[in-house]
Amino acid sequence: MASGSPLDAKVLSVRPLDNKDARWMNLVEIEYRAPDGKVRTWEAMRRTTRPKDSPVDAVHIIATRQSLGGSGPEVLLEKQFRPPAGKVVIEFPAGLVDLNETLVECALRELREETGYVGELTSSGSGAAAGPVLFGSPASSFSRALSVMVNIDPTLPENRNPQPNLEEGEFIDCFWVSLKELHQEIRRLNAEGFAIDGKVGAFAEGIEITKLWQ
Template identity: 30%
Template structure:
């Protein structure tokens, strides 16, 4: 790890095929060589990556969204987030998504880090930002995007997580990563 030597757990791709290509997802099936020399198959989804934004009002309230998520057939409470366009700078993507989804622009931006939400079946990464100094300028939702914007205090957020009202993985991971940036 980091010493230039191959990792003893590394798998090596022998060949790859595209199983499905959609608007967002690219499903792959690779034949791989395992560390012991045997072969196996790995199926996974290529994803362009995403951003998530923790937008803080001056009083400490955090901007959230209520959004229906079709795969689970329910509304979720989540932080503003969105897909990175090909070649797009991640901070510019975060600024764009915050503006489009919530109508807010921010004077101050801080990069928190990155996490990988689905390591068993996707190469997706999510870049985390904190935004402060919010100003309402009007939203511009993408076509077919429907959501409600609201705010939560730290106490309301803690209760919502504890009570199971917030279960979205990117929201929970981003809040954990940013915990030292929120005080």
């Protein structure tokens, strides 16, 4: 398992990369017919790793548990350095779908590998394979993902002292945040210099707006 903190990382340089030298993604030109009838072009990024039988590139895991202290439900988040952001990003556990792997299998595998926790699908998560498919940046990327909701039972022996199995080059810190305090905590982390992943930010804003309309 890789050792070190995400906080120790920093960008050293940025240079152009030719498609033939790219391992994970390519820049492509799309030719399309616009509503005015004209043929136009568009530039976008496309991952090279999506299995042919998968509707998405990756899954994002929204893992929750009941607080051991009785303060209500908590959500599991990660701190991970992301070179394009140049910062440590607050995000959900996530990962790319492997060949011949279902989306549910991917979600539970990635959760175990990145966090050490063993989870089970919630009633909402059981329909994971049906979508909806989420387009993370449709103006610039083919990237598609799916959110899978998972419950973690903190009383199970395997969840009392979880041990992640990180890949070479992965440096992830996991932490729990109360759903009641998530919006406030996200703003605090942002003020401290962390980058907030869009999915986490939207999730927190969604919870906050429900409080206004209760």
